[in-house]
Amino acid sequence: MTTTIRKILIANRGEIAVRIARGCRDAGIISVAVYSDPDRMAYHVRVADEAYALGGTTSAESYLRQDKIIETARKCGADAIHPGYGFLAENHDFAALCRENGLIFIGPSPEVIALLGDKVQARRVAEKAGLPVVPGSVQNIEQVDVARIEAYRIGYPVLIKAAAGGGGKGMRIVNDPDGLGAALSTAASEAGSAFGDRRVYIEKYISRPRHVEIQILGDAYGNVIHLGERECSIQRRHQKVIEESPSMIVDDAMRAKMGAAAVELAKAAGYVGAGTVEFLVDENKHFYFLEVNTRLQVEHPVTEMVTGLDLVQEQFKIARGEKLSIRQEDVGRRGHAIECRIYAEDAAAGFIPCTGHLSAYQEPSGPGVRVDSGFIAGDDVPVYYDPLIAKLIVWGADRNQAIQRMRRALNEYVVQGIETTISFGRLVMDNESFISGRLSTHFIEDEFADLAESLTRSDGDIRLAAMTAALVDYRLQLRLLAVSRRAKSEENPWKISGRQAGLRKR
Amino acid sequence: MKKVQVSTADRTFAFELWFENDRYFVRGEGEEHVVDLTPLKNNRYSLIVDGRSYETGVEVASDGYIVFTGARSHRFIVEDYEIAQMKKQAGIDDWAREMLLTAPMPGLVLAVNCRPGDTVVKNQPLLVMEAMKMENDIKSPLTGIIRAVAVIPGQNVDKGQTLIEFEPWRNPEKPVPE
Structure with a gap:
């Protein structure tokens, strides 16, 4: 059963809102931007077909205001909401709210977001689906004593991670028992302030891993395919800065293996939509399940460039209830x-x-x-x-x-x-x-x-930069001199002063 | 012909400049160049240096110039060479007042990990600031001695607000002597 999507509200800002608005245009869908007060002149507001103010300044006052976004979508007659990434993209309450209000949330169901968004639960699902996972505890750890036992069992160094986490927030590496207590409390407090959820867990810290992730697409009929990998190892503060595809260490056999694992996990979770299964790869090319991102990734364009697919269009198709138009064997890489x-x-x-x-x-x-x-x-x-x-x-x-x-x-x-x-x-x-x-x-x-x-x-060349400063300064001096010479013949000091002030501004 | 000194916090250059037949001539650092300098929009300039083409942004700051080489910015003070020499003899250092650590972004000071009188090394974390929901270590831009700490934990600061003042020291790359 397919449905028509005529108008999409984009609950985001910045480059991803622009990207989705362009995708809407490509598909003949009307795009709706929302914006905070400081974003009135932002580019995403200008490229969209329609734009409505959310008010407020901070994220919490604007792009995270579920009530205002739903209200705007209803008022403007949107059929669907695209959350982009960040903000409400992985918020299962928001996805549920969309459903209650008869709006299509472009992403997986609230149940799947909730399941995979919780790292502890996601790990259990991955283990059940036969994926290799990093040794560690999937329990929520609150007491230092419990953490100490767990860390001893799996061996130092260990990593403390936020159960609701992402983006490196609430994550701490601990090298010895002495640092455990402090790391546990800072990770929990950071997790609390970032996600409103203080739960943390502990796992074996793999030194020098690579971060390799698999893009997946799943439709409402149980078909799931993967679009190969992205290597995202270059990170600062546990956040990616440079990504590429293919990965230098992934050959066809490894790609097939990792891809199949990602597809298994998606099937086990009943995944519908575009998503990413992240893995850590150790120095022996063993890969371990890390987490699932139930949304479009920042780095999705590298996959688009090598596969020739438009992932936003694929999201639209899946949201309309259409079957995947490509089979696994049709996915090419170039x-x-x-x-x-x-x-x-x-x-x-x-x-x-x-x-x-x-x-x-x-x-x-x-x-x-x-x-x-x-x-x-x-x-x-x-x-x-x-x-x-x-x-x-x-x-x-x-x-x-x-x-x-x-x-x-x-x-x-x-x-x-x-x-x-x-x-x-x-x-x-x-x-x-x-x-x-x-x-x-x-x-x-x-x-x-x-x-x-x-x-x-x-x-x-710092020397070239210094020379440029000298030249620009010299040019300004020459122009001031020329003006004052000309003005001297006119003998009007006010004019000279005015012109000099004008020149300095240029 | 004009002779100028161009300085950053840790380097000094001397150039002689003159203008002839619509071209700038620059001599200094053992080289001589013919330059076509043509202004573009938004404080950007097209430079053709001995036939090599460059594009650079140069913005006028209160006490010098900010040059954007590609994606990074450099601050320069440009002054008459003779005046610069006299200032040097008199012990006047325009860069001394630059010995500040300013807030790179607006945010909340969470912790201050240094005190006046402390000798700190370059890249040593001096403060923790919260901005964009991230805790950021604010590191020392230089090796030197702290003269004053201008903020306290819990204080909200604006971008560019002074956080820490250092004792004036001419070369921040070199350690402070005993």
């Missing part, structure tokens, strides 16, 4: 894709957010280059939300060509006014370990002992 996330962050200062005004902004283009962006020149990057400005995705016939294109595109990218991760991307594209594919989630610490120093060294 070439290599890399994504660099362009964050408003100062990599030299430990990737701290660096928001502000984009005084100049120009995206790269040309062969094999795609930019999914939420900003244009003159925009402000607000402090209230995620500092992701854009995603730069390149495609090449092979990995070398993709790296070359990424170098070229990063050099073409102009962002003036704030620090971004563009400089970090350049550094990585020239890094020997990256080029030869030696990656782990510790890549940044391993390769750049002093990242600020590496960035300074790689950042072109």
Whole structure:
């Protein structure tokens, strides 16, 4: 049984809201943006067909206001809500609220989101479906004594993780029994403030793992396929910054094995929609189930580039109740894709957010280059939300060509006014370990002992920059001189002063 | 012909400049270049240096210039060379007042892990700030001695607000002497 979707409300902002609005246009669906007060002029509001104010400033006052979003969707006559990623994307209460209000939630059912969103439960499902999991405790651990026994059983180092977690929040590595108590309480408090859920669990910490994930698609008729892997090992604060597909360590046999495992898990959970099964891969290429993300991923474009599929269109099809149009054997792979996330962050200062005004902004283009962006020149990057400005995705016939294109595109990218991760991307594209594919989630610490120093060294010619400052200053002096000479003949000091002030502003 | 000194917090350059036949000439650091400098929109400039084409952003700050080389920014003070020499002899250092750690983003100060008088090393975490729901370690930009801590835990700060002042020290890359 299929249904028609005529209008979709996009409950998100930034680049993903723009991406979904474009997807709606491609499908002839009317797109509806919602926005907070600071986002009135945001790009996602301007590209959508309709836009309605949510009011408020912070996420909690705006994009997380389930009541306002549902009310807006009902008033404007939307058939469906696309949550994007982040915000309400993995909130099962919101998915349930959509259903109660006769709106299609573009994503899995509330039950599946609840099941897989809880890491402890998701682990149980994965184990039952026969997936390898990292040794550890799936119980919620509250007492230090219990944690100590568990850590002793599985062996140090151990990882404490938030049951409701994601994005590295509420996660702590513990190397010895002495650090356990403090780590347990900080992880629980961080989890509490980030997710409103203090539950944590403990598992074996795998040193130098790779992060490899499998994209899946499932329809309402029990058909599930996978679209291969993405390697997302380059992370800061346990959050991805550079992703690629295929992974250098995944060959056809391993892809088939990991893909089959992901499909098994999705079938066991009754998964409907686009999703991602994340794995850790150890140095012996053994993979372990990590978690399921029940939504579109930030890095979904690398899969789109190598498979030629449009994942947002696939989400629409599944949401309309259509059967998957492709079978596993029809999924092709061609070439290599890399994504660099362009964050408003100062990599030299430990990737701290660096928001502000984009005084100049120009995206790269040309062969094999795609930019999914939420900003244009003159925009402000607000402090209230995620500092992701854009995603730069390149495609090449092979990995070398993709790296070359990424170098070229990063050099073409102009962002003036704030620090971004563009400089970090350049550094990585020239890094020997990256080029030869030696990656782990510790890549940044391993390769750049002093990242600020590496960035300074790689950042072109400081001498040329100094010379440019001297030249611009000299040009200004010459112009001031010319004006004052001309003005002297007119003998009007007020005019001179006025002109000089005017020139300085230029 | 004009001779200028261009300095960052830890490096100093000297250039001689002159303008002839619509071209800028620059001599310094053992090289001489012919430059076509043409302004674009938004404080950006097209430079053709001896035939090599560059595009750079240069914004005027209160006390110097901010040059955007690609994706990173550098602050420079440009001044008359002779004046710079006299200042040096007089012990005046324009960069001394730059010995500050300012808030990289608006947020809440959660913890302060240093005190006035402490000798700290570059990249040592000095404060913890909460912003965008993340706890961020704010690290020392230099090796030096802390003169004052301008914030207390629980305080909300704006972007650019001074967090920590350091004792003036000319070269932040070098350790402070005993």
